[in-house]
Amino acid sequence: MTLIARDGQGGAVGVQDIADALGISCGTVDRALHDRAGVSPATKRRVLAAARRLGYRPNLAARYLSSRKHIMIGVSLPLEVAYFFDDVREGIVEAASAFEPLGVKILYRPYKRFGQHEVEALRDILEEKVSAIVVAPGYHERMRADIDKATRRGIPVVCVVTDAPGTERLTSVSVDRFAHGALAGELMGHLIGGEGGVIIFIGMHAVVDHEQKLRGFESSFKQFCPRGRILGVVEAHDEAEEAYQKCRRVLAQYPSARGIYVATANSMPVIRALDELGLSGKIKVIGTDLFPAMVPVIEAGKMAATIYQRPREQGLTAVRAIVRFLTEGLRPPPQILLDPAIVMRSNLSLFFGREPVSLESASQTPQAEAVQR
Numbered sequence: 099m100t101l102i103a104r105d106g107q108g109g110a111v112g113v114q115d116i117a118d119a120l121g122i123s124c125g126t127v128d129r130a131l132h133d134r135a136g137v138s139p140a141t142k143r144r145v146l147a148a149a150r151r152l153g154y155r156p157n158l159a160a161r162y163l164s165s166r167k168h169i170m171i172g173v174s175l176p177l178e179v180a181y182f183f184d185d186v187r188e189g190i191v192e193a194a195s196a197f198e199p200l201g202v203k204i205l206y207r208p209y210k211r212f213g214q215h216e217v218e219a220l221r222d223i224l225e226e227k228v229s230a231i232v233v234a235p236g237y238h239e240r241m242r243a244d245i246d247k248a249t250r251r252g253i254p255v256v257c258v259v260t261d262a263p264g265t266e267r268l269t270s271v272s273v274d275r276f277a278h279g280a281l282a283g284e285l286m287g288h289l290i291g292g293e294g295g296v297i298i299f300i301g302m303h304a305v306v307d308h309e310q311k312l313r314g315f316e317s318s319f320k321q322f323c324p325r326g327r328i329l330g331v332v333e334a335h336d337e338a339e340e341a342y343q344k345c346r347r348v349l350a351q352y353p354s355a356r357g358i359y360v361a362t363a364n365s366m367p368v369i370r371a372l373d374e375l376g377l378s379g380k381i382k383v384i385g386t387d388l389f390p391a392m393v394p395v396i397e398a399g400k401m402a403a404t405i406y407q408r409p410r411e412q413g414l415t416a417v418r419a420i421v422r423f424l425t426e427g428l429r430p431p432p433q434i435l436l437d438p439a440i441v442m443r444s445n446l447s448l449f450f451g452r453e454p455v456s457l458e459s460a461s462q463t464p465q466a467e468a469v470q471r
Contacts, residue, residue: 111152119148168201169424171417172223172231175258176212179336181389182363182409183212183234186258189413190232197421212236212336213302220244224253230268230420231255232413237304238262254423256416259409260307261433268423271416273407274435275307279314279361281438282384282405286315286357287322289382289402294356295329297348301336301362311361311386329355334364342367346375355381363387365404369395388441388449396446406439406449 117127122141130137130145137145173190175183187206194202207222209215213236221244223231231248235241235257242265245255249266257270286296298315300308312331319326329352334341341360345368349355358381360368365385372378378400385392385404395401419430441449 116145116148116152119152120144168203169197169229169421170203170205170227171420172205172207172226172228174207174209174216174219174223174231174233176210176214176216176234176236177208178211179363181391182387182407183259185409186234186413189410189415190417191413192410193414193417193421197417200421200425202417202421213305217241217244220248224248224251228253229424232416232420233257233262234259235262235306236260236302238265238306239304241265254420256420258412258416259407260305263306269419269430269432269434271412271419271434272307272436273412273438275310276314276317277435278386278405278407278438279311279316279359280318281314281440282311282359282361283315283318283320284322285403285440286359286382286384287319287326289384290323290326290356292323293325294323295327295352295354296357296359297329297352297355298331299334299341299345299358299360299362299364299368300331301364302333308361315359315361334362334367336362336364338364338367342371345371349375349377357382357384359384361386363389365401366391366395369400372400393446396441396443399443403440403442406441408436408439411436 113124113127113131117124120127126137126141127145129135130142131149171194173187175186177183191204194204205223205226205228207219209219212234216233216236217240220231220233220241224244224247231253233241233245233255238261241262245262245265245267248255249268254268256268259272261270261272290296296319298312300312303309316328319328330348332344332348334344341364349371358368360383363386365383368383369378372381372383383401385401386407387409388404388406392401392404396404415434415436419434422428423430439449
């Protein structure tokens with residue numbers, strides 16, 4: 099078996115190199131690397147330590163092409179909010195395509211709306227022969243038993259966008275949610291001149307993603323806007339009509355509001371309400387994510403900024419983490435947090451490019467660590 103690594107001279111490190119370094123046989127090294135019988139725990143530790151020191155990684159394509167194994171990843175994501183989750187799916191599909199020579203395939207079981215029928219969709223996937231699962235938990239407590247069941251069956255679960263804390267999931271991939279809210283809070287403080295009232299729109303308090311963004315905003319806003327105050331927090335459940343109606347009502351209640359932070363992708367109904375009330379551009383709006391309908395809104399100054407969550411990269415990273423865990427035993431950190439980005443008129447055009455993903459770049463997972471399997 100050939101092991102690919104940077105050995106300082108551009109060559110590949112093989113089993114023989116590890117054996118020579120330790121003064122043992124190739125057969126012993128091979129058995130230790132593949133967790134086979136006939137090797138003492140002490141020798142196995144020495145082999146794994148030497149392999150890490152030499153910086154090797156397996157030739158995944160050769161291994162999986164020769165074994166004819168397949169990695170079936172079950173993906174359960176909502177269809178709505180479409181312009182966000184479509185980008186997450188695009189990243190998943192793109193990474194899976196890059197790994198196709200290794201036998202990676204996607205089994206897709208969508209459901210209509212975030213937080214609804216997610217348990218049933220996950221249970222449908224568990225009825226299939228899958229190697230791993232990607233989910234976006236809305237009400238994570240409802241999903242706890244099934245996520246833990248999957249893990250006990252040897253099926254790693256990766257959460258994207260939000261998280262399921264307290265479960266046995268492998269990892270979660272998202273932007274740093276607290277930092278997302280904190281960025282919005284600091285920026286809002288500057289936009290409204292350090293004083294005035296703001297309104298926050300979230301989806302549901304029960305969703306980890308939404309609640310942590312709220313906490314981040316509250317913390318940062320108090321620091322950068324000492325004379326400001328949060329007038330209200332509106333749960334809109336990611337429903338467009340609900341967000342629109344509640345926006346009209348809360349602005350009638352607080353006509354002096356100077357800013358609005360929409361912590362989910364459900365910003366367009368808020369803009370619609372502001373348009374109808376003649377308040378567009380007068381109230382500073384910070385949104386979340388970026389999709390085509392938002393572009394003219396930002397260009398027109400109706401939305402001062404949006405905090406981009408890099409959904410496509412979330413999907414890519416989730417698949418990378420799964421493939422490396424299953425093929426190399428590289429366990430990702432408990433959370434993989436991406437940096438949120440502030441998008442305004444001045445840098446709006448920078449966020450519409452798409453770069454192709456190579457097999458080499460797709461196989462790189464941030465901060466992965468080796469585990470014995």
